[in-house]
Amino acid sequence: MAKKLSDETVTVLENKKINGKYYKLAFLSAALSKGVRPGQFLQVLINEGKDPYLRRPFSYYRVTGRRIEILYEVLGRGTAILSQKKKGDTLKVMGPLGNGFTVALGKKKRVLIAGGVGVPPLVFLAEKASVARLLIGTKSKLEVVPQRELKKVKTKVLYATEDGSCGFRGLVTALLEKVIMKEDPRELFLQTCGPRRMMEVVIALARKYGIEGEASWDETMACGVGACLGCMVKTKDGLRRACADGPVFRFEDLAL
Numbered sequence: 001m002a003k004k005l006s007d008e009t010v011t012v013l014e015n016k017k018i019n020g021k022y023y024k025l026a027f028l029s030a031a032l033s034k035g036v037r038p039g040q041f042l043q044v045l046i047n048e049g050k051d052p053y054l055r056r057p058f059s060y061y062r063v064t065g066r067r068i069e070i071l072y073e074v075l076g077r078g079t080a081i082l083s084q085k086k087k088g089d090t091l092k093v094m095g096p097l098g099n100g101f102t103v104a105l106g107k108k109k110r111v112l113i114a115g116g117v118g119v120p121p122l123v124f125l126a127e128k129a130s131v132a133r134l135l136i137g138t139k140s141k142l143e144v145v146p147q148r149e150l151k152k153v154k155t156k157v158l159y160a161t162e163d164g165s166c167g168f169r170g171l172v173t174a175l176l177e178k179v180i181m182k183e184d185p186r187e188l189f190l191q192t193c194g195p196r197r198m199m200e201v202v203i204a205l206a207r208k209y210g211i212e213g214e215a216s217w218d219e220t221m222a223c224g225v226g227a228c229l230g231c232m233v234k235t236k237d238g239l240r241r242a243c244a245d246g247p248v249f250r251f252e253d254l255a256l
């Protein structure tokens with residue numbers, strides 16, 4: 001059955017900084033919240049007019065009834081403008097887009113590895129599915145998502161910080177290898193979203209230990225609906241559109 005896509009003007013309910021890194025923006029929409037899977041995303045037109053011209057993609061961070069939240073980092077002009085939006089301002093938002101992560105995994109133990117702008121979809125997944133471990137990597141504790149944001153996550157959250165200010169000192173991929181070594185790799189399933197280099201190392205570890213998994217390959221996007229071919233990902237079956245065929249791909253399908 002074709003997925004139902006909505007494009008509507010929503011009103012900002014709140015938009016606030018929650019730590020040294022992320023802003024959380026909330027709005028209500030019945031259509032945009034219907035049947036959403038963690039890993040799906042929204043295309044947000046930050047301003048009517050031409051600045052910025054293209055919509056920006058953001059993962060669903062949390063859906064509670066009609067309330068939708070996104071969690072975002074200010075990286076450039078679009079997100080800087082977004083961070084200035086106030087309660088009552090409007091945004092044009094299209095979604096749900098993309099395929100999302102696999103939620104039902106049978107008996108496999110799910111381990112999630114998140115970094116940077118990959119944290120929101122994996123926190124959403126950890127609220128919706130049974131998860132053995134959620135690993136979050138940041139540079140320092142200033143960027144760690146506050147504990148109150150993780151209240152609905154029903155698993156142990158392990159942190160890796162590059163400066164050692166919170167949790168394991170080092171890269172989250174080094175922490176992942178420690179976790180893997182304590183388990184039977186055949187029982188694990190890894191799901192990851194974050195910086196490209198992090199995901200490449202996660203996939204290399206999965207190949208080394210024979211673990212299955214999925215990565216959200218968040219290419220820069222223009223249309224977000226499969227029309228412009230600006231977000232192509234190399235897979236073993238040729239080029240695929242991250243927005244429409246992904247953004248979630250199985251490790252074995254990616255041509256790395």
Ligand SMILES: Cc1cc2nc3c(=O)[nH]c(=O)nc-3n(C[C@H](O)[C@H](O)[C@H](O)COP(=O)(O)OP(=O)(O)OC[C@H]3O[C@@H](n4cnc5c(N)ncnc54)[C@H](O)[C@@H]3O)c2cc1C
Pocket residue numbers: 041052056057058059060070071072073074075076077078079080117120121217218219220221247
């Ligand atoms: C499917 C998908 C889901 C996303 N979900 C989120 C989310 O939940 N929260 C969030 O904060 N961001 C998310 N992003 C990234 C977000 O779309 C970009 O940060 C945003 O478009 C930047 O817009 P800008 O105008 O501020 O910056 P631009 O001026 O467009 O870019 C500034 C810098 O931002 C960085 N950037 C741009 N696109 C990406 C990207 N895809 N990944 C990493 N860095 C990027 C680049 O380093 C670039 O130099 C997602 C991206 C995709 C494709």
Ligand code: FES
Pocket residue numbers: 220221222223224225226227228229230231232241242243244
């Ligand atoms: S962003 Fe246009 S095809 Fe993917």
